[in-house]
Amino acid sequence: MALTSVPRMKLDENELNMAKMLIENMTKPFVAEEYQDEYQARLREAIMKKIQGQEIVAVDTGTTANVIDLMEALQKSLELSNKKDEESKKKLTGTA
Numbered sequence: 166m167a168l169t170s171v172p173r174m175k176l177d178e179n180e181l182n183m184a185k186m187l188i189e190n191m192t193k194p195f196v197a198e199e200y201q202d203e204y205q206a207r208l209r210e211a212i213m214k215k216i217q218g219q220e221i222v223a224v225d226t227g228t229t230a231n232v233i234d235l236m237e238a239l240q241k242s243l244e245l246s247n248k249k250d251e252e253s254k255k256k257l258t259g260t261a
Contacts (some may be wrong), residue, residue, distance in 0.1 A: 211221050 214221055
């Protein structure tokens, strides 16, 4: 399978600036001490229990991930923005 080149996209200057600003604001130094490998810790604990002859029981944590529908959130944001724009126009024109 041959690789095809990705076509160049024309980017709006405002979008590009917003993306750069977002990246700059979200960038911070990586500090490894802030993170712990919970999987490794649970695995070591299970291995030690197994070595000691204890039974290993898998526990369902029952927690669900907080998954956000990005498209739905963006749609609500746009609707809210449009509503505010309409209210502002009404105030300016005196039709409120």
